[in-house]
Amino acid sequence: MIKISRRDVLKTAGTIGGALLAPGLPLWSLAEAAPREKAPAGFVNVSSALLGIDAGVLNPAIRPDDISMADVFYGLTVLAGPRSIANLLAAYDVMENQHLRPDQIAQALLVSGNGPNTSLNGAFSRLITLMWLYGTWYGHTEITNIPTSASGIAADYQKDFVISSRAYKSGWIWRVAQTHPMGFSQFSFGSWASAPPSLADYGITLA
Amino acid sequence: MVAIARRHVILLLAFGLLAIFRPDVANAGGCWTAPYSCHPGGDINPSTAATYEARYMAYAELAWRDFIALNFPAEITPQGKLEPTPSKEHGLDYHAGDYSAVWQTWPEARDIFLPGAAVPAGFGTGHQAPADCLRKDASGRLELTDKIVLDEYVQADRMGPVIDKQGQYVRYGLSFSKPMFDYITAHQLYSTEGQAAMDTNNPDRDKQTVQFPAGQYSANDNPAMTGSIFVKSSWKILDASDNKSSFYRSQAYVYDQAGGAFADEPTVKEQCSLKPIGLVGFHIVHLTRSAPQWVWATFEHVDNGPWLNDFTSTLKRGYTFFDAAKCPASGGVPSCAFDTVPAAPWNPQRPGQTPTQLVRLAAPGKLALAVNEQYNNRIKTTYPDSVWANYFLVDVQFPTNVKTAGGGQGAAVPNPAYPDGMPATSFLSNSTMETYIPGFFHGEITPSGNPIPPDDQMQTLPSTGAVMPFSSAGPHTVSGGADRTTSSCVSCHSDAAMTTGSSSDFVFSLSRAQSKGKLNLSTSSTQADGGSGARILTRHEASSVVEYVMGTRKPEEPTGK
Numbered sequence: 001m002i003k004i005s006r007r008d009v010l011k012t013a014g015t016i017g018g019a020l021l022a023p024g025l026p027l028w029s030l031a032e033a034a035p036r037e038k039a040p041a042g043f044v045n046v047s048s049a050l051l052g053i054d055a056g057v058l059n060p061a062i063r064p065d066d067i068s069m070a071d072v073f074y075g076l077t078v079l080a081g082p083r084s085i086a087n088l089l090a091a092y093d094v095m096e097n098q099h100l101r102p103d104q105i106a107q108a109l110l111v112s113g114n115g116p117n118t119s120l121n122g123a124f125s126r127l128i129t130l131m132w133l134y135g136t137w138y139g140h141t142e143i144t145n146i147p148t149s150a151s152g153i154a155a156d157y158q159k160d161f162v163i164s165s166r167a168y169k170s171g172w173i174w175r176v177a178q179t180h181p182m183g184f185s186q187f188s189f190g191s192w193a194s195a196p197p198s199l200a201d202y203g204i205t206l207a
Numbered sequence: 208m209v210a211i212a213r214r215h216v217i218l219l220l221a222f223g224l225l226a227i228f229r230p231d232v233a234n235a236g237g238c239w240t241a242p243y244s245c246h247p248g249g250d251i252n253p254s255t256a257a258t259y260e261a262r263y264m265a266y267a268e269l270a271w272r273d274f275i276a277l278n279f280p281a282e283i284t285p286q287g288k289l290e291p292t293p294s295k296e297h298g299l300d301y302h303a304g305d306y307s308a309v310w311q312t313w314p315e316a317r318d319i320f321l322p323g324a325a326v327p328a329g330f331g332t333g334h335q336a337p338a339d340c341l342r343k344d345a346s347g348r349l350e351l352t353d354k355i356v357l358d359e360y361v362q363a364d365r366m367g368p369v370i371d372k373q374g375q376y377v378r379y380g381l382s383f384s385k386p387m388f389d390y391i392t393a394h395q396l397y398s399t400e401g402q403a404a405m406d407t408n409n410p411d412r413d414k415q416t417v418q419f420p421a422g423q424y425s426a427n428d429n430p431a432m433t434g435s436i437f438v439k440s441s442w443k444i445l446d447a448s449d450n451k452s453s454f455y456r457s458q459a460y461v462y463d464q465a466g467g468a469f470a471d472e473p474t475v476k477e478q479c480s481l482k483p484i485g486l487v488g489f490h491i492v493h494l495t496r497s498a499p500q501w502v503w504a505t506f507e508h509v510d511n512g513p514w515l516n517d518f519t520s521t522l523k524r525g526y527t528f529f530d531a532a533k534c535p536a537s538g539g540v541p542s543c544a545f546d547t548v549p550a551a552p553w554n555p556q557r558p559g560q561t562p563t564q565l566v567r568l569a570a571p572g573k574l575a576l577a578v579n580e581q582y583n584n585r586i587k588t589t590y591p592d593s594v595w596a597n598y599f600l601v602d603v604q605f606p607t608n609v610k611t612a613g614g615g616q617g618a619a620v621p622n623p624a625y626p627d628g629m630p631a632t633s634f635l636s637n638s639t640m641e642t643y644i645p646g647f648f649h650g651e652i653t654p655s656g657n658p659i660p661p662d663d664q665m666q667t668l669p670s671t672g673a674v675m676p677f678s679s680a681g682p683h684t685v686s687g688g689a690d691r692t693t694s695s696c697v698s699c700h701s702d703a704a705m706t707t708g709s710s711s712d713f714v715f716s717l718s719r720a721q722s723k724g725k726l727n728l729s730t731s732s733t734q735a736d737g738g739s740g741a742r743i744l745t746r747h748e749a750s751s752v753v754e755y756v757m758g759t760r761k762p763e764e765p766t767g768k
Contacts, residue, residue: 027653031660051497062607064631066259067662164660175624186627188701188710194413 025136030079032041039074042089042096047073049092049102049107050129058132058172058204069170072163073131080139080157081124088124120152129196133176135167136160173204210680214538222688233605245293247273249422249432250495259607260574263631263653264677266605267578271672272428272503273491275299275582277310277438278455278595291331291385304594305456311355313382314745319391319717324398330388339462339479341462354481355380358462361469363699366643367548368555370532375444376555377487377639378461381716384436393718399706399722415710424497432634435495439713441488442633442641443527450525453510454485455594458636474554486631487511487527487637489598492696496618500628501713503604503696505637510599512565512638515540515578515675516682523673528565528639541566548643566761568640573601576679599676604696627697638692644694695723 039059047070048055059070070124088109095105109125110117117125123142130138140160143150150158162168175179178196185191201204251265280297282290285686291312294301319327328335333351341352357378358722360368369377382393387658395401396417405416444461445451463481467475467658489506513522518536525531536544545566571579571663579599586596606628616621621628635642651659675681 027657028660029657031662032658034661036661060607061257062259062262062631064607064633066263066630066631072662164663166660166662185699186625186629186698188626189704190413190708191626193411197622197624201622 012193025079027159027165028076028137030156031164032180033079034072034075035078037071037075039068040089041069042092043074043077043085044070046092046109046125047087047106047128047132049105049190050125051132052103052106053172055205067166069132069167072129074138074165076157076163077124078129079135080127080154081120081152084124084152088128091121116146118146118148120149122146123152131163131167133168133171133173135164135171136162138200172204173200175204176200208402219433225323238621242437244272244281245426246278246428246430247276247422247433247436247493248424248428248498249434251422253497253658254384259631262605262607263572263574263603264578266498266502267504267575267600268605269493269495269502270491270506270600271578271582273436274489274506274598274600275586275595277436277491278308280306281312289331298590299595299716300590300593301451303592304454306458307353308455310382310384311457312353313384313438314388315355315721316381316383316716317356317358318560319383319397319722324400324721327388327397331597337462337464337477337479340462341482347741351743352460352499354458354460355382356460356462357484357660358466359638362640363644364641364644365469366641368553369528369639369642370549370560371528372562373444373446373448374560374562376446377633378459378484379640380440380442380444380459382438383716384433386433387437388713389417389579390435396705396717396718399720402490402717402720404645405705406709409707409709412708414564417705417710417712417713417714419494419714421499424494424496432498437716438492438638439490440486441637442484443487445483445485449485449527450510451485451595453597454487454508455598456483458482458628458698459484464612467552468556472554473734474524474552475556480555483550485654486598488637490640492713497609498605498628499609499621500606500626500697500701503630505601505635505636506598506638507601507637507639509599512567514567514570516570517673520673526565528563528566530562545549546642553681563642565638567641569601569634569636570674570682571600571602571676575600575713576676576681579677580679596722600744601637602632602635604630604632606697607631623738626729627695627701630695630697634652634694635696641694657694677753 009181011060044055048058051058059068059187062111074085091109092105095108100108108117109121110129112118112122116122123146127142129139130136137157138160139153139181143153143158169181169184176199178199182188229280248269255261255265264557276293279293279299280295280301282583284290289312291309293309297306312331314327315334321327321335330352331352334356336352336354336356336743337358340356351533357380359375359379359381362368362379371377380502384402391397394404394405394417408418418427419435422436425434427447440457443449445454445456445561452624458481460479461484462479463477464470465477466473475739477641487508488511491504491506494502494731495502508527510524512526513524513531518541519539522531522536529545534541536542541564543564545564545570547564549560549563554633581597583599584591590596606619606621608625608629609623611617612617635679636642651664653659672682677763695711700715701710702714703715703718705711705717706720711726
């Protein structure tokens with residue numbers, strides 16, 4: 001059996017990220033319709049397990065403009081597949097109650113046998129992971145790769161789009177890669193002459 | 208018995224004198240009895256809860272405390288000279304709002320970064336005025352003045368001027384507190400030589416050797432713990448048609464340099480005159496132990512202009528920079544082009560220029576409005592006639608991600624991963640100082656036809672109804688937007704550098720330092736460039752270009768000027 005670790009997921013995501021981030025992706029056209037509600041702890045925790053990043057780092061208490069990306073992403077998943085996200089969170093609760101480690105939970109959600117988990121739990125796990133990494137919803141890409149995923153994704157969300165400029169800038173792939181997104185940098189002029197910040201400074205510990 | 212009686216008399220006398228000279232008794236109108244201290248705060252209370260709302264409110268309150276303290280009347284000596292300390296006799300209602308505030312005694316940038324890197328005069332001793340403004344004294348030295356000198360009229364990012372309804376340009380000033388002044392003079396940072404000495408052990412210019420003193424919290428507002436503050440002020444020139452009584456007013460030398468703000472507009476002639484001015488905007492930038500990226504706050508006069516939201520109902524005010532008669536609402540929005548950069552040439556002396564139709568786009572955040580409500584009520588209660596009831600906090604910007612040694616109680620340092628501190632609010636602008644920097648708004652669409660997502664928008668629901676700057680009940684801003692491409696104080700100032708090329712701790716003005724040898728961008732370098740013709744700009748050179756483009760720096764003045 002091929003063991004797919006979170007590191008593999010992140011590395012793969014980083015490798016294919018450039019191709020996925022095709023220029024011209026539209027913005028989330030239905031963003032205004034998203035529910036403005038607090039993401040449940042289960043959503044933050046399953047995100048943490050999938051990414052291998054501490055929940056408090058993913059969703060800090062003090063954040064720019066008090067806008068929680070967890071809330072934004074959760075609101076999107078509720079529109080994209082209310083039953084799918086509810087089922088995923090329920091599955092997470094079961095595994096958490098079984099005291100599985102986060103990496104074991106991630107493994108269970110992302111992998112099935114020698115390949116990816118093609119269930120809707122797998123689909124939404126991938127979509128959530130990619131949202132955090134790229135600030136982008138890859139509904140079309142998911143269905144292209146695994147057509148059966150379409151059954152759990154609402155029609156308006158069976159396409160790829162950038163969630164918002166804030167989501168794009170907040171993409172964790174930039175931090176995993178110890179760099180910054182194109183078009184925005186928190187670093188000063190000449191920073192490229194110095195070594196990048198450590199992953200620990202970002203609060204990242206990879207398995 | 209006799210001895211005891213004498214002792215009683217002495218004690219009574221002592222207590223009586225103490226009562227008479229106790230500041231809060233002897234100076235009923237002065238800062239000591241105001242509802243606020245007349246000294247700026249040093250920092251937020253370190254025990255402030257680690258929640259967004261608690262931190263935000265604490266920083267907003269610090270901003271208000273600073274605003275009030277700095278704008279107390281300055282002490283005046285019996286000889287009529289201004290002192291850089293708050294008056295013990297007069298409060299915020301002094302002289303109907305026409306006076307010189309404490310911060311106006313602080314040295315301006317033009318007082319510190321002098322031609323030929325001359326040593327600045329002592330703190331609080333007055334301002335260097337251009338020769339056209341003042342005469343020389345018997346020794347041939349230009350007399351100092353207690354009036355500030357306003358010599359800038361182009362906004363940061365070189366966005367252009369703002370023109371009031373009378374056709375006058377808004378003028379800008381920049382002043383530095385004593386801890387900053389002392390630090391600059393102690394290290395001779397007013398000269399390129401002093402800055403080079405600062406970086407002697409920083410050959411790669413990759414360390415920030417400049418570390419301005421940070422303020423520290425003290426329960427009793429100990430002025431020795433205030434730390435570094437610099438302020439940028441914006442003023443309108445007052446004339447007979449203005450409602451003067453609504454402004455904080457003062458007198459200033461309004462100076463036009465020959466050739467204009469960037470020495471590239473030959474139609475501007477050298478000119479200087481003492482004029483009455485009214486405060487329309489005020490930035491306060493405060494370095495504290497909890498905020499190594501500084502705390503950025505900005506205040507405005509309530510009548511500067513309407514908010515975009517206000518056009519959904521009847522405009523209720525007369526505005527300084529908006530003429531409703533020429534631009535009535537139509538379908539809930541202004542019927543004219545607004546916030547348009549004036550046409551060149553930017554010459555404040557040119558008659559007949561079209562006034563700016565200024566419309567405020569970003570409303571204060573909900574929490575800023577809540578703090579405004581609280582402080583405005585207290586000002587009105589204590590000083591019913593004070594002009595300061597007409598000013599509000601637009602918003603505050605502070606870091607949300609820093610490193611703190613010692614478990615949270617020590618001084619914070621920047622997290623290398625987030626040198627900007629991930630500031631909140633992410634967007635901050637003053638309608639008179641960053642007029643032409645827009646954000647994204649509810650209802651706008653991208654060039655590809657998509658609506659702007661809510662977490663990128665400046666303005667949250669409700670999208671209708673007038674903004675009330677002293678009430679949290681009305682529409683407010685989420686303070687979103689894309690950093691750098693719009694308006695983030697920290698993100699912009701993080702590029703500030705000394706003349707050596709190393710970071711200047713967010714203070715652009717240090718790059719104004721001069722030496723006997725002039726900086727020449729085409730030939731000078733602080734690093735070996737191998738003698739080739741083409742090379743990469745040093746950080747300072749890039750910063751200089753940025754400053755020039757941004758309008759925060761002037762070209763070197765001609766020798767002998």
